Amino acid sequence: MDRNSRLGILLIAPLLLLMLVGFVLPIGATAFKAFANPEVSAALPRTTVALDRWTGEGMPDEAVFAAFVEDLQSPQDNRTFGALIRRMNFEQSGMRSRLSGARRAAPDLEAPYSVSLIELDPAWGTPDIWQLLRTHSNPYTATYMLRSMDLRIEPAGNIVAVDPNMAVFRELFVRTFVISIWVTVFAVLLGYPTAWYLSTLSGRAESFALLCVLVPFWISILVRSTAWFIILQREGPINAALLFAGLIDTPQAIIFTRSAVYIAMVHVLLPFLILPLLSVMKRIRPEYVRAAASLGARPWQQFLLVYLPMTMPGVAAGALMVLMLSVGFYITPVLVGGLQDQMVSYYIAYFTNTSINLGMAAALSLLLLLLTGLLVAVASRFMPGLSTGPRG
Amino acid sequence: MRAIRIFAVLVLVFLVSPIVVIFPLSFSSGEVLTLPTPGWSLRWYEDFFYSSRWLEATKNSFIVGTITMVLATALGTFAALGLNMAQFRGKKLVLAILSLPMVVPVIVAASSMYVAFSAMGLTNSLTGLIIAHTIVAAPYVVITVLASVQTLDMTLVRAALSLGATPAQAFREVVLPLILPGVIAGAVFAFATSFDELVIAIFLTGPDQFTLPRQMFAGLREMLSPTIAAAAVIMITLSLVLLVITESARVYATRLNKPNRQQDAR
Numbered sequence: 068m069d070r071n072s073r074l075g076i077l078l079i080a081p082l083l084l085l086m087l088v089g090f091v092l093p094i095g096a097t098a099f100k101a102f103a104n105p106e107v108s109a110a111l112p113r114t115t116v117a118l119d120r121w122t123g124e125g126m127p128d129e130a131v132f133a134a135f136v137e138d139l140q141s142p143q144d145n146r147t148f149g150a151l152i153r154r155m156n157f158e159q160s161g162m163r164s165r166l167s168g169a170r171r172a173a174p175d176l177e178a179p180y181s182v183s184l185i186e187l188d189p190a191w192g193t194p195d196i197w198q199l200l201r202t203h204s205n206p207y208t209a210t211y212m213l214r215s216m217d218l219r220i221e222p223a224g225n226i227v228a229v230d231p232n233m234a235v236f237r238e239l240f241v242r243t244f245v246i247s248i249w250v251t252v253f254a255v256l257l258g259y260p261t262a263w264y265l266s267t268l269s270g271r272a273e274s275f276a277l278l279c280v281l282v283p284f285w286i287s288i289l290v291r292s293t294a295w296f297i298i299l300q301r302e303g304p305i306n307a308a309l310l311f312a313g314l315i316d317t318p319q320a321i322i323f324t325r326s327a328v329y330i331a332m333v334h335v336l337l338p339f340l341i342l343p344l345l346s347v348m349k350r351i352r353p354e355y356v357r358a359a360a361s362l363g364a365r366p367w368q369q370f371l372l373v374y375l376p377m378t379m380p381g382v383a384a385g386a387l388m389v390l391m392l393s394v395g396f397y398i399t400p401v402l403v404g405g406l407q408d409q410m411v412s413y414y415i416a417y418f419t420n421t422s423i424n425l426g427m428a429a430a431l432s433l434l435l436l437l438l439t440g441l442l443v444a445v446a447s448r449f450m451p452g453l454s455t456g457p458r459g
Numbered sequence: 460m461r462a463i464r465i466f467a468v469l470v471l472v473f474l475v476s477p478i479v480v481i482f483p484l485s486f487s488s489g490e491v492l493t494l495p496t497p498g499w500s501l502r503w504y505e506d507f508f509y510s511s512r513w514l515e516a517t518k519n520s521f522i523v524g525t526i527t528m529v530l531a532t533a534l535g536t537f538a539a540l541g542l543n544m545a546q547f548r549g550k551k552l553v554l555a556i557l558s559l560p561m562v563v564p565v566i567v568a569a570s571s572m573y574v575a576f577s578a579m580g581l582t583n584s585l586t587g588l589i590i591a592h593t594i595v596a597a598p599y600v601v602i603t604v605l606a607s608v609q610t611l612d613m614t615l616v617r618a619a620l621s622l623g624a625t626p627a628q629a630f631r632e633v634v635l636p637l638i639l640p641g642v643i644a645g646a647v648f649a650f651a652t653s654f655d656e657l658v659i660a661i662f663l664t665g666p667d668q669f670t671l672p673r674q675m676f677a678g679l680r681e682m683l684s685p686t687i688a689a690a691a692v693i694m695i696t697l698s699l700v701l702l703v704i705t706e707s708a709r710v711y712a713t714r715l716n717k718p719n720r721q722q723d724a725r
Contacts, residue, residue, distance in 0.1 A: 075545025079553060082534040082597055086556055089594045093575035094563065100574070257470045264467030279471040283478060285702045287655030289672045290691050294477035296679060297484060297492050297688060304480060304494040337474060395564025397658055402679060412566035419570045419662065432567040443562050 094436070100429035104208035107200060110151035111138040115204040118197065127197050132180035139173035157424060158210065159199060165190055198222035211430035236414075240434070243410040246328065246400075247393040253333045254389045255382060258340035262381075265341070266348035284338035292399045295331040296322065299403060323405040331403045336392060340385035347381030387446040394438060411435050478695060485688035492685050503689040513690065516674035520654055523585055523670060527592040527653035532646040534593070535600025536638075542601070543608045558602070560595045565658040568595070573662035583665040591663055592653040599652060600645030607641025607712070640712030644705050651701050655694075 108115045117134035121127045148170065155162035168188060176183045185192040199222050203210075213219055217234040218226050228234065265276050283291060298304050299322040306318040321327055351374070359373040360366075397412035411431055418428035480494070485503055487496035507513045538557060542550065560568060572591050573582065581587030611634065619629040635642075657672040664673055671694060678687050 069546075072545040072547055075541040075543070076547065078537040078541030079545065080541075082538040082557060082601070083553060085534065085590075085594060086559070086597075089572070089575075089590055090560060090563075090568065091556060093571035094567065096575055097567070097571040257473075260463045261467040261470040264464055276471060279475050281702065282699065283474050285651070286478060286695055286698045287657075287672065289655065289657045289675060290694050290698075291477065293675060293679060293687060293691050294481045297683070298477055298480060300492070300683065302491050302493050304484070304492075307493045307495075334473065334477065337470075391562075395566060397566045398676075402676075412564065415566050415570050416661070419573060425574060428570055432570055435564055436567050439562065439564055 097429045097432050098436075100425055101211050101433045102207050102209070103426070104154075104203055104206055104210070106150045106154035107203045108206060110143065110147045111135065111200070111204070113138045114200065118201040118204055121197070121201065123198060123201060126181075126192070126194055129179055129181045131197065132184055132191075133178070135169075136173055136176055136180045136184065139170045153424070154203070154426075155199070157427075158203065162199075165196070195222050208426075211426040212433070214427065215430045215434055236431075239409075239411060239414060242408075243394060246325075246332070246408070246410060247390055247396075249329060250332045250336060250393045251386050251390045253329065254337050254340045255386055257333065258337055258344060258385065259378075259382065261337075262341045262344040262348055265345050266351075280338050280341050283334070284342070288335050288398055291335050292331055292402045295327065295334065295399075296402050299327050299330070322403055323408075325404070325408050327403040328400050328408045331399045332393060332396060335399055336389045339388045339392060343384045343388065344378065344381035347378055347384075351377050384446070387442060391439060391442045391446065394442065395435060481688055481691050481695070485685065485692045487685060487688075490685070492683065492688060503685040506684075506686045507689045507693070510686070512669070513671075513674060513686070516669045516671045517693075519585065519668060520671040523589050523592060524650045524654040526589050527596055528646050528650040530589070530593040531596040531600050531649040531653075532642060535597040535645055535649070536604050536642055538597070539601045539604035539608055542605060558598050561598050565595075569659045569662045572659065576663060582663050583668060585668050588660060588663050588668060588670070591659045592656060595656065595659065596649035596652040599648045600642075603645040603648065604638060604641045607638045611637055637715065640708045640715065643708040647701050647705050647708070651698065654697065 113134035114131065117131040118127065121131055148166075152163050152166050155166060165188060169184065169191070172187050176187070190196055202208075202220065202222055202224075210220065213226065214229070215236050217229050217237045219229050220226055261280075265273065265280070268276055300306075301318045301320065301322065303322075305321060306315075309315045310318065355377065356369050356373055359369045364372065394410075395412055396410055397416065400408055400410050401413060412435070415428050415431050415435070418424045418431065483494065483496060484492050486499050486501065487493075488498035488500035488502065489496055542554065569591075576582050576587045576591070581590065615633050615637070616629050619633045620626070624632065654670075655672060656670075657676055660670050660673040661676065664670065669677065671690065675687055675690050675694075678684065678690075
């Protein structure tokens with residue numbers, strides 16, 4: 068390797084290192100967490116060993132019960148046990164009280180434990196609960212990924228759909244996609260004519276019109292979403308104007324609806340469609356359309372057969388960018404949408420910050436990442452030089 | 460054709476109107492954010508500049524934004540120069556890794572960084588936020604600087620060297636002035652990225668490290684006070700200043716390149 072290359076690598080190294088440690092590694096850890104299942108084996112190490120020897124048929128023997136009670140009796144920090152409780156309750160509601168009850172009673176239980184534990188709580192006399200513990204003493208699990216698709220594994224090992232009242236994630240992904248696709252469609256419908264109009268302007272008019280696109284582009288997503296939040300609220304200017312005009316009698320609920328999400332998201336993402344499309348339209352020489360006209364094409368033929376196909380790369384670039392960005396949107400739906408309008412991002416934040424279920428957060432993150440990766444792969448086939456990206 | 464023009468003008472109005480509407484609202488004398496305003500006053504700006512929470516948040520934003528800008532610009536410029544100089548296998552992979560933060564959804568990055576940074580004790584601290592913002596902002600610097608380095612005429616560097624300049628002198632006197640517009644554009648973009656960033660701030664900061672966007676977000680979810688409109692106008696003004704700086708840098712860059720092109724034409 069020549070001297071230039073060595074110096075070059077030395078210059079790249081600091082940023083590459085930072086990126087690997089601060090970005091690639093955390094995201095890799097997230098991908099790992101989507102499958103990690105350390106809770107049972109950490110809180111119940113002896114039970115894990117004992118359950119491993121059990122065939123899984125019928126009831127486990129006294130050895131398993133003894134190991135379990137010994138694990139409960141042995142002093143361990145509350146965090147490990149708390150993690151176990153949360154983990155098991157996520158798998159099967161009711162496990163929280165069952166496990167805490169057993170732990171509280173454990174110091175007073177007497178052998179044989181297969182009798183005294185069942186006397187305490189008959190649930191310990193069913194094979195299901197032991198199969199559940201056995202399944203999750205495995206350090207890896209598909210639970211989170213399955214749950215992200217509204218599926219679960221039964222203790223016996225077959226994959227089934229979750230109860231309809233707990234099935235939220237398939238609908239969530241469908242909703243995320245529906246919102247993103249509609250936002251993209253609206254952006255194309257509004258953006259195409261606008262980009263065309265911009266491409267016909269020159270001089271002052273062009274600069275001014277371009278400024279109308281660039282200014283919102285530079286203002287943060289939060290500030291623009293805030294503006295819509297203020298404008299669309301019940302006492303806000305839109306309702307005031309509609310009341311004043313006599314179009315409505317009482318203020319309408321616009322904020323916290325799907326319409327508000329569409330309005331604000333299209334507004335935020337429209338420049339991402341107009342700008343690449345405009346750069347394509349600017350390069351199209353008017354001679355082509357004129358040639359078509361002189362050869363007798365009607366206006367709609369000139370557009371449909373000549374102009375539109377030449378602008379398609381710009382439409383594809385812009386639309387894929389808008390689609391890619393809207394799939395991961397968080398701030399705008401949170402501010403102007405209702406609970407029924409939240410997208411995947413909302414649940415990633417919810418599972419990370421509120422319900423502290425990092426496994427679910429990781430699984431949803433991984434799915435969102437794969438989805439975005441797919442879109443990027445499609446995008447880079449359409450335009451090899453794709454490099455602009457999201458802000459905020 | 461006329462209908463399309465009218466439609467396009469309406470879309471442009473749609474694009475700017477929410478930004479325009481927020482200005483009069485922030486100068487309202489009323490408690491409710493609506494139009495027409497009952498009267499004009501500066502009370503919400505007063506509220507902003509007398510509130511320790513808003514001032515603290517503004518200060519934090521400037522601290523984080525400035526340090527992020529310096530770090531991201533330095534690291535990004537070095538990396539872009541390195542990428543331009545070096546020929547090695549896996550260069551494409553390195554470039555892909557360096558541009559990852561631009562394609563990974565912010566929420567995934569924020570959630571992952573939160574888990575990793577809290578293991579390292581970097582949550583609830585400005586340091587953690589600065590590191591995260593530097594990671595997110597540096598790729599933009601790499602892209603902008605790389606673009607201006609690639610248009611750099613290497614014969615100029617060779618000429619400087621053959622006329623007796625040391626490599627350091629050649630870099631300082633020839634390379635740097637020519638790539639400066641790219642570096643400035645990258646720096647401004649890095650600052651703007653950090654100054655506007657909210658999602659990562661939600662995950663990495665506590666109330667003591669609130670930045671301006673974070674404080675705005677908190678305010679929106681508590682109670683909608685017109686102070687938020689004033690804060691929004693302040694942020695819009697800053698964005699416009701940054702836009703003017705980048706546009707000036709772009710104009711400077713085109714002027715810089717013009718004499719060369721004219722000579723080529725001759």
